[in-house]
Amino acid sequence: QGIAATLIPGDGIGPEISDAVVKILNAVKAPFEWDRQYGGLAGVEHGGEPMPQATLDSIRRTKLALKGPLTTPVGGGYRSVNVRLRETFGLYANLRPAKTLTPGGRYENIDIVLIRENLEGLYVAFEHFIQVGDDPEAVAISQGINTKAESRRIVRYAFEHALAHGRKKVTVVHKANVLKSLTGLILAAGREIAKEYEGRVAMDDRIVDACAMQLVMKPEQFDVIVTTNLFGDILSDLIAGLIGGLGMAPGANIGPDAAIFEAVHGSAPDIAGKGIANPIALLLAACLMLDHVAEKEKAAAIRKAIDLTLNADKIKTGDLGGTASTGDFSDAIVQRLG
Numbered sequence: 001q002g003i004a005a006t007l008i009p010g011d012g013i014g015p016e017i018s019d020a021v022v023k024i025l026n027a028v029k030a031p032f033e034w035d036r037q038y039g040g041l042a043g044v045e046h047g048g049e050p051m052p053q054a055t056l057d058s059i060r061r062t063k064l065a066l067k068g069p070l071t072t073p074v075g076g077g078y079r080s081v082n083v084r085l086r087e088t089f090g091l092y093a094n095l096r097p098a099k100t101l102t103p104g105g106r107y108e109n110i111d112i113v114l115i116r117e118n119l120e121g122l123y124v125a126f127e128h129f130i131q132v133g134d135d136p137e138a139v140a141i142s143q144g145i146n147t148k149a150e151s152r153r154i155v156r157y158a159f160e161h162a163l164a165h166g167r168k169k170v171t172v173v174h175k176a177n178v179l180k181s182l183t184g185l186i187l188a189a190g191r192e193i194a195k196e197y198e199g200r201v202a203m204d205d206r207i208v209d210a211c212a213m214q215l216v217m218k219p220e221q222f223d224v225i226v227t228t229n230l231f232g233d234i235l236s237d238l239i240a241g242l243i244g245g246l247g248m249a250p251g252a253n254i255g256p257d258a259a260i261f262e263a264v265h266g267s268a269p270d271i272a273g274k275g276i277a278n279p280i281a282l283l284l285a286a287c288l289m290l291d292h293v294a295e296k297e298k299a300a301a302i303r304k305a306i307d308l309t310l311n312a313d314k315i316k317t318g319d320l321g322g323t324a325s326t327g328d329f330s331d332a333i334v335q336r337l338g
């Protein structure tokens with residue numbers, strides 16, 4: 001019995017890494033029955049817009065999608081397709097696990113899950129300019145919106161994630177010393193909800209700027225981090241940098257009605273079409289998707305094959321200092337699935 005899922009191969013390196021990932025998923029007999037849809041530039045070419053109605057309808061039907069990177073067309077007044085998807089499907093939790101897969105970076109043992117609030121904060125982009133004299137853009141004003149309900153929901157998600165994955169601590173990251181209202185809500189939610197998990201999951205908090213320094217100096221102290229939209233966007237890229245870069249970093253956008261899995265990186269136009277992109281980030285996103293549909297053994301088999309390929313056999317793509325093509329690398333994974 002298959003599980004219907006939407007596949008958006010995406011732009012740039014998207015089709016290359018999607019092909020690699022689908023090949024590997026087929027090799028582990030993953031249960032997904034793909035409904036292929038367009039998005040981004042490919043969406044404009046085939047459906048007249050970056051997020052065609054057919055793609056949205058497909059996700060509404062399957063509630064499950066694997067998405068390659070999408071290029072938001074510059075000009076034409078299009079909104080970010082990624083923001084649009086999050087809003088359309090209420091994908092409030094952005095899950096970004098970062099685990100060292102291969103030594104050689106600054107740290108050998110990173111294992112951090114960052115959970116970012118995905119719908120609120122400054123990213124609601126209620127922005128405008130005020131004219132002063134003859135300069136219409138003399139003053140920029142932006143209002144962020146955070147709600148108590150959403151702060152509680154994202155913090156609870158973080159504690160539940162910690163509990164389900166045997167993690168010990170949730171760190172709430174904020175700037176409540178300055179943005180007392182806007183980011184004080186998530187700190188208050190953290191303190192309140194932590195009581196329910198006492199003895200099972202610990203809670204502490206950090207101010208975002210100090211947290212950024214500590215992530216670089218001593219990342220081993222972090223386990224699960226939960227934070228607001230803007231801080232989460234920035235810190236998750238920082239954390240990706242600790243484990244070897246964007247080519248290794250998966251993400252999941254999760255809400256009550258749908259879940260969309262993706263690589264954190266973009267469409268990498270500089271290397272698109274060359275067959276050299278690293279498919280690991282999208283492959284790990286597919287592993288999160290397998291976890292999500294309770295196919296944990298298949299996800300574990302793929303993660304083990306990635307480990308063997310990188311570490312036992314030293315087969316790597318160019319971004320990791322190797323010479324393997326996307327196809328060589330994914331063939332090597334398939335051979336090591338056990």
Ligand code: NAI
Nearest residue numbers: 069070071072246247264265266267268270271277278319
């Ligand atoms: P990018 O992530 O596409 O590329 C940054 C650098 O990392 C480039 O040098 C690229 O070659 C390299 N890189 C990225 N992924 C790689 C992989 N899998 N293997 C090897 N190297 C990899 O970021 P950039 O250049 O800022 O954005 C390009 C386009 O992607 C833009 O149109 C942007 O809007 C879009 N984008 C889409 C995202 C999404 O759909 N989730 C996220 C970020 C950007």
Ligand code: MG
Nearest residue numbers: 233234236237
């Ligand atoms: Mg980002």
